Amino acid sequence: MLKGVKLRLYPTQTQAKQLWQLFGNGRFVWNQMLAMAKSRYQNNPSSQFVNEYGMNNLLKQLKKEYPFLKASDATSLQIVNHNLAQSFSRLFKHQGGQPRFKSRRSTKKSYTGRFSASAKVVIAKRRVKLPKLGSIKTSKTGALAVGKFKRYTISLDPTGKYYLSLQIECPDPEPFTKTNLVVGIDMGVADLAITSDGDKYDKFQALWETYQATAWQRKYNRRKYKATINVRQWNHNKAHLTDMVINDYQNWQRARKTKARYQQKLANKRKDYLHKITTDLVKKYDVIVIEDLKTKNLMHNHHLAKSIANASWSQFRYTLEYKCQRYGKQLITVKPNYTSQQCSHCGFQSGRKPLEIREWxxxxxxxxxxxxxxxxxxxxNKGLKNAG
Ligand SMILES: [Zn+2]
Structure with missing residues (x-):
């Protein structure tokens, strides 16, 4: 089983500078390769696409031409090529759009590399060793005790925090004990989930964080708008020596960071909450039946309350799915048609009922x-019938 672990990373000032360079190197290689592919196509539309292998060959040339690329973990630049090749192959299969150039101003920076097979990663409590960076301070390393380290991703998020995501290959976990219990779950708007045993799970709420996140989103929009106008006016009056760019507006930059921090807090709280509920359910039941939400509500979500609920639902479903798989339980999905109109006792179809009718x-x-x-x-019942 592949397991993902995410830790905070605390680089020294020197390491932070180095990371800045390494983020840039990844972006540089991506943009160079993309530009190469584009000009190749423009010169001769019928020329053959340079695949991942070809790009890795070109990388050797690029390293000679730009020695600063040698500062990077070589595997991380190969992964850039791999990702670009993937994104082209999606384009050719009409599954995605054109790959785009990466901007220096993008708020999220990251790069991914592979560990060598013999790499010793955890070198002390709260310290890991990473290619090219050496020993670096992290948050708790206790969860990393067992397993083989495969990949790492270092990222810098818009709030200025560094993270290390590790992909670890570890033995499958012990399945949860069987309980011989089955359950059906209805997803609602007023409650997050209601079980056929009559248990109700409240919808996710974090009033303070939600309030702050929306307030700062508003501030962010307003400040961006004002900054855009100021920049345009300044640059329109040709009397100045230099043009202004919108990113110079510190007030707006600050709003961007604060907004991102609250949105992240909100997302983390929601994740924690859903983890608690789903673990409960997977421990308690052997078979869990849920509605196929794709056909239910994800199609028409013009209400704010609904779109917020949708965010929780899809995460709930995803979490439930992988936990069932990981801990040896079964998840069944059914079409949600008529489930709220039919009498579960005798099967009588009582027709469509408005949402405010809670009991009948x-x-x-x-x-x-x-x-x-x-x-x-x-x-x-539907799920058990389908499963035979
Ligand atoms: Zn009935």
Whole structure:
């Protein structure tokens, strides 16, 4: 099993400078290779595309021409070529757009490299050894005890923090003990999830962070707008010696950082919350049936509440999926048609009901239903029927 671990990284000032160069080198190689591919195509549209192998050959030339590239971990530049080749092959299969040039001003910087097979990564408590950078301080290394290190990614996010993501190959985890219990789950807007056993999981809420994130997004937009106008006016009056660029506006830059910090906090809290719920469910049940959300609500999400719920739903579904796989449980998805209209007791179709009706009684068999629990039971039945 491949496991991802993300740590904070605390480079020294020298290392931070070095990292700046290495981020730049990756971008440089990407842009050079892309420019090469583009001009090759322009000169002769029928010329053959230079593949990853060809790009790696060109890289040798590039290193001779630009010695500063030797400061980089060689594998990291090969991975740049690999990514570019991938992105071209997606383009040729009509799965993606044109690869774009990377900008120096992009807010997120990162590069990825491979460890050699004999690499010793953790060298002390809270210290790892990375190619070209040497010993570097990290947050807790306790989780890294077992496994073989494959890849690393160093990134600098818009808030100015450095991270190290490691890909580690480790033995499969012990499956969770079997409970012989099955469950259906209905995803809602008022509650995040309702189970066929009648358990309700609250929707994710972080009022303070949400408030700050939206407030700073607003400030960011306003400041950017003002800065754009000022820059245009300044540059329009040709009386000055130098042109101004929008990035010179510190006020706007500050808003960008603060906004990013709150959005990150919000995302982390949501992730934690969903991890707790999904672990609970996977421990408790052997078979979990959920709706195929693609067809349910992801199609028309014009409401803000819904689009926020959607973010949680898709993450919930994704997390549930890999946890079931990892811990030996089964996940079944069913089409969500009619699950809220049918009586789960006798199968009577009672027709479409407006959202505000939370409880109803079946006109045929007289069973009292909670709208969401009934839907969850229908989902469970459907799933078990499909599974045979
Ligand atoms: Zn009924």
């Amino acid at each position: 009684t079946c006109p045929r068999c007289g069973t009292q239903h909670d709208r969401d629990v009934n839907a969850a039971v229908n989902i469970l």
